[in-house]
Amino acid sequence: MNDKVVLSQKAQRWLAAVSAGETFTGLAFLLAPSLVFQLLFGGVLSGDDTIVVRFAGIVLTSFGITCWLGKPLIGWLIYNAAVTLYLLTIGLGGLWTGVLLWPVFVLHLILSIVFARLSIAENKD
DSSP states (O other): OOOOOOOOHHHHHHHHHHHHHHHHHHHHHHHOHHHHHHHHHSOOOOHHHHHHHHHHHHHHHHHHHHHHHTOHHHHHHHHHHHHHHHHHHHHHHOSSOOTTHHHHHHHHHHHHHHHHHHHHHHHHO
16 A cells, blocks of 8 residues: 655755754754854753753754655664664763663664664665
């Protein structure tokens, strides 16, 4: 069954603009979390807060790209790959390593592989 929705050019332009904005906001949260947090909320981040804000950046970036391109497989691939790399970085840093860190890392690594393979297969068709 094909459930694709056909959008007007005006709607497509709005979606592209908002998606681009969310993508760049997410990238800003990843690259300069303290600055963006201070500009948006007027607060200061501590070490633990920065981890959560960067995860929010990963989510916003992935969501924005997914909507911008209209390709959910690519969005999920980007999200899972970014979370995998970020969890690896956190885990290897050794400061924040709860009991679920490595199992969740492995889960996102597996999901990254699954979505990469699905994306490759989709592009071959």
